[in-house]
Amino acid sequence: MLLxxxxxxxxxxxxxxxxxxxxxxxxxxxIAKLDEHLYRERGIHITTLSHPHGFEWLMLDVPMQQERAIxxxxxxxxxxxxxxxxxxxxxWCTGQLKTHLMTKEVNRLKKEKNALHHIGIAADExxxxxxxxxxxxxLVEWGITEAQALQIxxxxxxxxxxxxxxxxxxxxxxxxxxxxxELRKLRTHHPELWARLREMDNRARAMYGPGPLGQFKKDxxxxxxxxxxxxxxxxxxx
Numbered sequence: 402m403l404l405x406x407x408x409x410x411x412x413x414x415x416x417x418x419x420x421x422x423x424x425x426x427x428x429x430x431x432i433a434k435l436d437e438h439l440y441r442e443r444g445i446h447i448t449t450l451s452h453p454h455g456f457e458w459l460m461l462d463v464p465m466q467q468e469r470a471i472x473x474x475x476x477x478x479x480x481x482x483x484x485x486x487x488x489x490x491x492x493w494c495t496g497q498l499k500t501h502l503m504t505k506e507v508n509r510l511k512k513e514k515n516a517l518h519h520i521g522i523a524a525d526e527x528x529x530x531x532x533x534x535x536x537x538x539x540l541v542e543w544g545i546t547e548a549q550a551l552q553i554x555x556x557x558x559x560x561x562x563x564x565x566x567x568x569x570x571x572x573x574x575x576x577x578x579x580x581x582x583e584l585r586k587l588r589t590h591h592p593e594l595w596a597r598l599r600e601m602d603n604r605a606r607a608m609y610g611p612g613p614l615g616q617f618k619k620d621x622x623x624x625x626x627x628x629x630x631x632x633x634x635x636x637x638x639x
Contacts, residue, residue, distance in 0.1 A: 402521035402539050402550070403435070404557055407442050411539075414516070416447045417506060421498040422455035423573040425591070427562025435559065450502040456575070459484055459497055461604060477612075485614025486577050486605055494573070511535050523547040575601065577617050581626070588630050599623045
C-alpha cells in the first residue's frame with residue numbers, strides 16, 4: 402500500500418509501525434529498508450510505536466494489578482507477575498503491543514489533525530474493514546489481493562529477506578498460535594530464535610506450571626516439540 406501511495410503521489414504525512422520487539426531479524430531489516438525509501442521519496446521517517454518494556458516483560462514480569470487476578474494466582478501458588486503465554490482467547494500480546502498503541506496514536510492524529518487513516522487491508526480481506534469516515538482502504542479500493550500485494554513488493558525489490566518464501570505468515574516468531582509446521586521451520590531456518598523460544602518456555606513452565614499460563618500450545622511445550630522434531634529428523638535420515 403505504502404509503495405503504491407508513493408508512486409501515485411498521494412499525500413503521506415506519517416507512517417506508523419508497531420514494533421512488538423519479537424519480529425524476525427529479516428522483518429526488522431525490511432522496515433529499515435522501507436524507512437530509507439520513504440525518506441528518500443518523501444523526506445519523512447517511519448514512526449515506530451513500541452511498549453516501554455516489550456513482550457518478555459509482559460509475559461513474565463509485569464506485576465498483577467487486579468485483585469481478582471492476584472487472588473487467583475495466590476490460590477494456585479503462582480507468582481504475581483506476568484501474563485504467561487498468550488492464547489487464542491487471551492491475546493494480550495496483540496492488545497498491549499499493537500492495537501492499544503496504534504489506536505491511541507491514530508485517534509490523536511484524527512482528533513488533532515483531522516487525519517485520514519490509510520490501512521493496508523487487502524481486497525480479499527475486505528470483511529475486516531471498519532465503517533469510519535476517516536479510514537481509507539486503498540488496496541480494497543484498487544482490488545489488490547494479499548498475493549498481488551506481495552508480488553508488487555517483490556517487483557520493487559522488497560522481498561522481506563525471503564521470509565514469505567519460508568513461512569505462511571511472518572508475524573512474531575514466538576507466537577504460540579502458529580502452526581506446528583511453522584515452528585518446525587523456525588527450528589530449521591532460525592535456530593537462534595528457536596533456542597531463545599526454548600529458554601522462554603522453560604522459564605514459563607518453571608514459573609506457572611503445566612496450566613494455560615505456562616503451556617506454550619495445547620498438549621505441547623517447546624521442549625516436547627524439540628523432541629518431536631529431533632525424532633522426525635532422525636527417522637527421516639534412517
